[in-house]
Amino acid sequence: MNTKAFLEPMGSWAWWRSWFLIFFGCAVMGTGFVLFINPYNFVPGGVYGLGIVFHNIFPSVQVGTFGYMFDVPLMIIAMLIFGGQFGTRTVLAALFTPGYMNILTRLVYPDAAAVESLDPALLLGGRLDLSNDLLLTCVIGAVVIGVGQGIVVRQQATTGGTDIVAMLLQKFAGIKFSTGILLADGSVVLSGLVVIGFGIGTAEAEPAGWMLTLYSLITIYITSRVIAYMLDGASYDKLLFIITDKHQELRQFILEDLERSATYLKGKGMYTEAMKDVIFLVVSRREVRLVEQKIRSIDPRAFVVVTDAYDTYGEGFKPLPDADTIQAE
Incomplete structure (x- = not known):
């Protein structure tokens, strides 16, 4: 031993x-x-x-x-x-x-x-x-x-x-x-x-x-x-895809109030063929309602998709598992 x-x-x-x-x-x-x-x-x-x-x-x-x-x-x-x-x-x-x-x-x-x-x-x-x-x-x-x-x-x-x-x-x-x-x-x-x-x-x-x-x-x-x-853990994180024309206000909220970061993805509207910036944001389940309310106050016409993020690794979330770490799922 x-x-x-x-x-x-x-x-x-x-x-x-x-x-x-x-x-x-x-x-x-x-x-x-x-x-x-x-x-x-x-x-x-x-x-x-x-x-x-x-x-x-x-x-x-x-x-x-x-x-x-x-x-x-x-x-x-x-x-x-x-x-x-x-x-x-x-x-x-x-x-x-x-x-x-x-x-x-x-x-x-x-x-x-x-x-x-x-x-x-x-x-x-x-x-x-x-x-x-x-x-x-x-x-x-x-x-x-x-x-x-x-x-x-x-x-x-x-x-x-x-x-x-x-x-x-x-x-x-x-x-x-x-x-x-x-x-x-x-x-x-x-x-x-x-x-x-x-x-x-x-x-x-x-x-x-x-x-x-x-x-x-x-x-x-x-x-x-x-x-x-x-x-x-009991719940999954939430993944949000956000399309809005008021990026600056939402960016300030994410960086300063949530103290998180996000990623801009490039997208193209199928109908208008206009290029759009899509905000890729991961938050905890507790934070998702706060983000939705803030988006509504900034841009009620924003397009938002919310889905489960089963596992989230990186700064602010879980560290990447070691090779021998036991995983339940």
Whole structure:
């Protein structure tokens, strides 16, 4: 393991903040599994979803322990492919999360028998039993897990498992990170349907097991959307194409009031064949209404097109991503 990450200056706030966020994100994700996923036999993909499947076959082994079993080879791959520092972050995150889940599980259940059964009626003394509203439960669990994973991935680490598979798909196959998670987790969900839904390998099938598979798919989709939200942000910038005869007033507004710049594009009217200057301007979603109102006050007859700018890089916006930066989309 490369120890470079541990040799950074101890006073570096960015270094401490990054590691705090990694462990905090892992804790958030682990809490989502223990409180909202594991007790209801949802199988939302990943090594912990696979751990839920195997826990139904071997109930004496905790879900987090299976996480260790599945994560080790994937962590080795991550270290070999993505480098030493990335491997260090992945190893520590992946080692912390299953242990945290095991400890939290023992804390929220009254005894060892309850830990084996994972009966939601025994969870926190029955105070968090959501068995009668499984749709709400899977939505809450998906959001909590997605937030936790998103926090970790923003620090250029992963919680292990199918995160690594998705990153490999992005690196070598050009598949979106969130889409890669969906693909990798699909096989895990199918295994849950076979074991939990049909009862293969267990004493008996779970009643309405196919419904649990449906909830698992909902959980996976919502989790992937939350991860995309965490990585790319809640909203897109706005791209404006503006044709007006009052360029000077609008130019002054853009440069001085918005403190932005814009670009003049040359255009030619199809009907008049007159040459026009088209202003190419990118603003945040919050600023677009202000710009529209200003254009109306300067030139009510201006022609304006507003569209989404999915990603905007450069001064005043996001920096261009590095080659190994994780992209949700």
